[in-house]
Amino acid sequence: GAGVSQSPSNKVTEKGKDVELRCDPISGHTALYWYRQSLGQGLEFLIYFQGNSAPDKSGLPSDRFSAERTGGSVSTLTIQRTQQEDSAVYLCASSSGGWRDGANVLTFGAGSRLTVL
Amino acid sequence: AQTVTQSQPEMSVQEAETVTLSCTYDTSESNYYLFWYKQPPSRQMILVIRQEAYKQQNATENRFSVNFQKAAKSFSLKISDSQLGDTAMYFCAFTGANSKLTFGKGITLSVRP
Numbered sequence: 001g002a003g004v005s006q007s008p009s010n011k012v013t014e015k016g017k018d019v020e021l022r023c024d025p026i027s028g029h030t031a032l033y034w035y036r037q038s039l040g041q042g043l044e045f046l047i048y049f050q051g052n053s054a055p056d057k058s059g060l061p062s063d064r065f066s067a068e069r070t071g072g073s074v075s076t077l078t079i080q081r082t083q084q085e086d087s088a089v090y091l092c093a094s095s096s097g098g099w100r101d102g103a104n105v106l107t108f109g110a111g112s113r114l115t116v117l
Numbered sequence: 118a119q120t121v122t123q124s125q126p127e128m129s130v131q132e133a134e135t136v137t138l139s140c141t142y143d144t145s146e147s148n149y150y151l152f153w154y155k156q157p158p159s160r161q162m163i164l165v166i167r168q169e170a171y172k173q174q175n176a177t178e179n180r181f182s183v184n185f186q187k188a189a190k191s192f193s194l195k196i197s198d199s200q201l202g203d204t205a206m207y208f209c210a211f212t213g214a215n216s217k218l219t220f221g222k223g224i225t226l227s228v229r230p
Contacts, residue, residue: 031216042208042222050216059217089160093218104150104212108162 002026004109006092012115013082021077021112025094032075033106034067035091043091049075082116089113119144119211123221130199131229137184138194138224140209149213151185151192156223157205165207168192196226204228 005024013019025032034046045059049069060066064082069075079086090113093106120143130136142151153165168176168185175183180197196203209221 033218035220043218043220045217045219048217056215056217091162093162104216104218105152105164105167106162106218107164108154111160 004092004094004107006090006109006112008112009110010113010115012117014117015084016081018078018080019082019114021079021090021092021114023075023077023092023094023109025073025075025092026096026107027073029094029096029107030072031095031097031104032069033093033095034075034077035093037089037091037111039088046077046090079114082114084116087114087116119146119149119213119219121209121211121219121221123209123224125224126222127225127227129227129229130196132199132201134199135195135197136199136226138196138207138209138226140192140194140221142190142192142209142211144190144211144213146213149211151183152210152212152218153181153183153192153194154208154210154220155203155205156208157202162208166194199228201228201230 007022030051032049035043037043047067048056064080067077089111091111093108095106122141149170151168155163155165166178166181182195184193206223208223210218212218
């Protein structure tokens with residue numbers, strides 16, 4: 001597609017429920033990132049996929065968080081047993097390559113705002 | 118580990134004036150990229166400008182320019198002729214060999230008419 005698409009744009013859920021957030025990157029982009037942005041805060045790195053390499057999961061805050069990327073395209077971020085502190089905007093971004101080839105400019109989606117009651 | 122520091126939480130500038138946003142970073146890498154991203158109220162992050170560490174020349178994009186001081190690990194953004202549409206949150210960011218983009222906490226810029 002023309003841009004990075006994320007769904008849902010807003011999600012309200014009850015504490016303890018599982019949620020899935022979807023990201024559809026720009027076609028042909030090999031790198032995909034998930035970030036979390038809490039109210040008024042900077043962006044916290046969660047996970048990074050690059051081509052067929054093993055993902056960098058070093059930013060996932062707990063084992064309740066997981067992400068997968070199917071067929072090198074669409075990615076799903078899953079949060080199990082949601083807690084109130086999970087409330088944030090979850091941003092997805094993609095790029096056409098890594099930093100070595102200078103193709104490291106990220107294009108961001110509009111984000112999914114998650115509210116856990 | 119890399120860190121990015123934006124010590125000013127917010128700034129305000131009169132329309133048509135010039136404003137400078139500060140950013141410092143820390144890294145042991147010799148080659149890396151630095152970025153400024155803009156996030157307007159719509160939430161969409163937009164790239165403003167990019168600087169490659171091995172390039173001496175400061176990057177410029179129309180009204181936006183940077184002052185990159187590699188030895189001091191400083192990377193400030195200058196916005197000339199500020200416009201109302203420049204009102205947004207601005208994030209400084211760093212990426213090195215691990216390809217992860219590390220962001221500062223951001224600064225809220227308000228442009229007054």
